[in-house]
Amino acid sequence: MQYRRLGKSSLVVSALGLGCMGMSQSYGAADDQESTATIHHAIDRGMTFFDTADVYGLGGNEELVGRALAKRRHEVIIATKFGNVRTPDGRYVGVNGRPEYVQSACEASLRRLKISTIDLYYQHRVDTEVPIEETVGAMSRLIEQGKVRYLGLSEAGVRNIRRAHATHPIAALQSEYSLWTRDPEEGILATCRELGIGFVPYSPLGRGMLTGQVKNPEAFAPNDFRRISPRFQGENFRKNLELVERVEKMAAEKGCTAAQLALAWVLQQGNDLVPIPGTKRCTYLDQNLAALDISFTPAELRRIDEIAPRGVAVGTRYPAEHMSRVGI
Numbered sequence: 001m002q003y004r005r006l007g008k009s010s011l012v013v014s015a016l017g018l019g020c021m022g023m024s025q026s027y028g029a030a031d032d033q034e035s036t037a038t039i040h041h042a043i044d045r046g047m048t049f050f051d052t053a054d055v056y057g058l059g060g061n062e063e064l065v066g067r068a069l070a071k072r073r074h075e076v077i078i079a080t081k082f083g084n085v086r087t088p089d090g091r092y093v094g095v096n097g098r099p100e101y102v103q104s105a106c107e108a109s110l111r112r113l114k115i116s117t118i119d120l121y122y123q124h125r126v127d128t129e130v131p132i133e134e135t136v137g138a139m140s141r142l143i144e145q146g147k148v149r150y151l152g153l154s155e156a157g158v159r160n161i162r163r164a165h166a167t168h169p170i171a172a173l174q175s176e177y178s179l180w181t182r183d184p185e186e187g188i189l190a191t192c193r194e195l196g197i198g199f200v201p202y203s204p205l206g207r208g209m210l211t212g213q214v215k216n217p218e219a220f221a222p223n224d225f226r227r228i229s230p231r232f233q234g235e236n237f238r239k240n241l242e243l244v245e246r247v248e249k250m251a252a253e254k255g256c257t258a259a260q261l262a263l264a265w266v267l268q269q270g271n272d273l274v275p276i277p278g279t280k281r282c283t284y285l286d287q288n289l290a291a292l293d294i295s296f297t298p299a300e301l302r303r304i305d306e307i308a309p310r311g312v313a314v315g316t317r318y319p320a321e322h323m324s325r326v327g328i
Contacts, residue, residue: 001046002292004274006198009150009171011120013077015267015292017049018042018285019202019278020065024057026225027208027278032064035280039068042285043075051174051202051276053081053124054109058090066113073115079172079200080109081154083124095325097127099138106142122152122174123164126328132160133167140168152200155326158191165195175326177201177273179210179262179304180231180243180313183327193272204266204275205259206313207232209240212248212258230315239314246307256294259287264294265304 002015023035039050052065062080069076082105085096096105109118121142123135142148150171153164164170173192177184178201192199207226208214217232226232231240244258251261266275277288296304316323 003048004198004271006120006150006172006200006274007192007272008169008196009198011077011150011171011198013049013274014047015274016047016263016289017051017079017200017274017276018047019276020050020052020061021056022278023064023280024061025223028221028224030057030060031280035064036068038280038282038285039065040072041282043072045285045289047289048075049077049079049274049276051079051200052113053084053122054105054112055081055084055086055124058086058088059108059112062109062112066115070114077119078113078115079120079122079152080113080118081122081124081152081174082106082109083127092321095125095127097123097130097132097135099134102135102138103142106147110147117146118148120150120152120172121148122154122172123156124154125325126153126156126160128328132156132164136164136167136170143168155328157327158187160328161188161191161195161197165197170195170197172198172200172274174200174202174276176203176317177266177269177275178204178206179247179265179308180206180240181317182308182310182312185310189270193270199270199273201266201273201275202278204263204277206262209244210247210258210262212244212251214244215241228319229317230319231313231317233315236315243308243312250300250303250307254294254300256290257287259284260291260294261304263288263291264296265301267291268296268301 004015052061139151152172154174248258251258
């Protein structure tokens with residue numbers, strides 16, 4: 001296993017982390033037994049970085065991760081998030097970054113995870129009604145209380161990254177980044193590098209699209225998030241499939257899968273990036289780990305840029321309501 005440091009922090013994690021959201025929501029039926037086996041297999045393979053959030057599965061994902069890691073806590077780095085708020089029936093009600101909520105959300109996550117300290121605690125989305133200095137100030141008090149080790153942000157824009165980091169050092173920023181979502185290259189990555197903040201790409205495989213396994217969006221389960229994602233709808237999907245076919249062609253020539261090529265590309269964008277592809281199956285986890293052994297020549301990287309330039313994907317990555325909450 002290869003390891004990377006998150007920014008200027010002392011957090012050294014496996015070069016690939018495991019995104020756990022899909023084990024409890026968004027991508028079809030949950031299977032806790034299979035997901036637990038995958039988490040254990042990940043640790044056996046040397047993975048140390050596990051990502052969840054309080055909103056995933058309405059808290060159920062944190063409980064799953066907590067149970068799975070209970071006997072191996074000393075081997076892992078646990079990251080979770082707060083801020084997106086839903087009702088018990090799953091209805092989204094907004095973002096909450098108020099200081100009192102920061103405290104209560106953290107304590108609830110600690111209970112679900114059954115741990116005493118969260119290694120990396122992210123604000124899941126910026127609350128536009130609360131100055132980020134107040135939110136991050138409350139998060140820093142969690143460090144003083146011994147409940148959190150390091151702070152992170154998710155999907156924050158350059159201005160708020162700077163304001164947050166000036167309030168308390170930010171160890172990592174998590175944002176979507178892949179061959180079909182290269183938005184962070186427009187200022188976010190440069191800002192993180194300037195400030196010494198690690199970058200954690202989520203959905204590095206384009207929500208499964210870049211694996212080449214998604215051919216018919218009608219096959220998605222009724223509760224699959226991609227049924228409402230603009231990139232998976234109608235003509236958008238058909239045009240995006242053309243991109244995937246080009247990726248598959250190059251991958252075949254290189255002797256790897258489309259997923260491995262896409263993931264290896266993200267890994268090669270810098271040693272300060274730690275992608276967290278999600279899976280609930282050991283087979284896919286092993287396939288993802290094989291991407292660590294793939295490298296590209298300058299000519300190959302130029303070809304990938306031609307295949308998947310910035311803005312190549314057709315359609316926004318979230319529906320309009322969700323898009324209004326990213327890059328703030």
